[in-house]
Amino acid sequence: MKKLNIAIVGLGNIGSYLFKYLKQNKRILANKNNCIPNVIYVSAKNRKKKRSFKISKKIWLQNYLNATSKKNVDLIVELIGGAEGPAKKLVFNALKNKKHVVTANKALIAKYGDQLSKIAEKNKVNLEFEASVCGGVPIIRSLKESLIANKINRIYGIFNGTSNYILSCMDKKNKNFKDVLNDAKKLGYAESNPSADLNGDDVSAKLKILSSLCFNSFLNDNINVEGIKDIDKEDINNANTLGYKIKLLGFAEKINNNIYQRVHPTLIKKSSYVASIDGVLNAVIIDGSPVGQSIIQGEGAGPAATTSALVSDISSILRGNVKFPFSISNKERKKLNFKDILDRSFSAYLRFEVKDQPGVLSNITQIFSKNSVSIKRLIQNPNRNKGSSSIIIITHLSKNKSLYKILKIVNKRSYVLKKSKLIRIDDI
């Protein structure tokens, strides 16, 4: 049977899990792919770190970059992480030296994916990154292979388990953001520095990658990104009262040949599929033609689920399933018109915390009217003890820039007690 020689670089949680997995499952993978996955080198920062498994001295590479120059290496699995530094060096060099690359590095692909894919294509090697988006959810292989027949109009979903865990806990336990975040850290569902998960950057990187796969375009940084840090318990409760849940969603959509990429907390109907996804799960919804709507859901993170994705990529290379990294040849990838969302219309939830005094409500509704935003529903909750009032407005479809303008104007008024809120509503 043929063999494929593999070097694994990076032995954190994921690298370690993969190393052990490949050792234990070498035979079955060989039988399924008709080619033996042969790990001949590993490398990581610290050789002497205590590990739950033994690494023979023979396969340890002192200098990780040597993996790219060894003639007998066919495939390098990059599990260092980060868009710059060693990971970048490793992957660029590997592809230049005609090694296949499998990586879980979303930051690297989101930033340098276009350059890397050109080198891979030129050198006829695979650059696979299933594990970089949504862990065990096989969304990249689905877009590149299972759903290859389809023109995709929209992809959206829950791409960040930490945020989703926090929002669903706030909802279920009626707790505030800070308390839930602390719980999540204790339970290992949030990192000690969770900012990329909470400010939307993690979703943004994933969306960039998915979007280019869906629309056969180059990676594009024009993404509207908002995280969940400003979501209060009050917003969650208001959403519930109005029949909605709040989820952090990523959307990439093609409307009249314009592409919009957006990441933001979203009010969605309680009865919708996405509203039912709780905890750390990820879910991706794809609207395509001819297939219609497809949904893929699963574990979005963790060494086990990520290993499932890495092994699917490795297996694809074992079978010689050579593909363009972004579905289609670089010369066929398009420069599409990526637009910001200012001119796109949304229905929205706005919340104003104001002094409970005469004339405020009429002033606010006048501002809406002057900016051509029509109100679908208005709820005023006075808090007599505090002399304050909470005004919640649901709008009809309105230009995003008009909604921003209203926020800006109202926030300047002296009756405003707290920065006003805008959460978009999506009818999904």
Next chain:
Amino acid sequence: MKKLNIAIVGLGNIGSYLFKYLKQNKRILANKNNCIPNVIYVSAKNRKKKRSFKISKKIWLQNYLNATSKKNVDLIVELIGGAEGPAKKLVFNALKNKKHVVTANKALIAKYGDQLSKIAEKNKVNLEFEASVCGGVPIIRSLKESLIANKINRIYGIFNGTSNYILSCMDKKNKNFKDVLNDAKKLGYAESNPSADLNGDDVSAKLKILSSLCFNSFLNDNINVEGIKDIDKEDINNANTLGYKIKLLGFAEKINNNIYQRVHPTLIKKSSYVASIDGVLNAVIIDGSPVGQSIIQGEGAGPAATTSALVSDISSILRGNVKFPFSISNKERKKLNFKDILDRSFSAYLRFEVKDQPGVLSNITQIFSKNSVSIKRLIQNPNRNKGSSSIIIITHLSKNKSLYKILKIVNKRSYVLKKSKLIRIDDI
């Protein structure tokens, strides 16, 4: 660019859709797969049938079987249907003559898949059948490629859109089976002879295929099959009252190295994911290790969704992604222990329609007790006008054979007015 020469045999709804699709999308498919999908022959029963598209005389094959002997044909797409007759002849001959085969024929694969896969493997050609199970839901490619790393313990789901449509309509509109079936026929959601959809046979064939892919086993006919024909409006209402929905589910599960395959209406909690799938959608849930639980949902039937599946198979062959038809080499496929469900335990819903007279309830509960089936919940609904009573019993986990025995004994009693019901409950 390389070319792959294709013959399409069968031009019904699906064949026609595919033919047009390949014509319109030849260029993009070639660009994505680095190989041109070149349709050089088509054949069907009736050349003179009115079609919405033109077929050049040059590509029409008078005798469909000639596709298998033409030297310039690389791939045959079989869309005739049926386990026997022309479809069987075509696919056997094609593989023997070293042609790749793509088929949507679930009956053929469920019956002859093992034999066919041996020929394909020997001749190093692909036999692909994504379109044979759940239309546009890419479950086969997911099992064979995306989730290749996983040991699968269980696969289950909604595999038949017609049944699911009928059950969800009965539930939503509070209508009885016959009326909903008539509506479904008018709307095109049920065939004029829908028996295979309603008696569970369609699900059974799909489950056989999925099960062998999940467990690396040969196809096995040991399947418990029950359809939805006996589900009454009353059962649906009772289920609702008890917090359940009724769905026709297929399950293949590995428990202590035994495989159980079963298809039957199932009571599942309203809050479960599967309960939320209404209409003609299909959904497949896979429990695997290391990935955890994965869900794939989409359109299960129709020419458009099926074409999506066929094109993913064709593309795989265009890229030279040669695979074993059932994931693993025939010599590695296992003869596993497929057991019937008699000794497996279930919680169950039983419904007895009896004369409303003293002693009946106590007699029934005695029969339960003698057969070691313990009762979790009992509801008696007397219908004084008719002098009858409906007794609904929810059991704790009990051996399937004990449940059958109770049914058999009770059904013989003179107080029984109507054949008693057993619907299993699954805690999914």
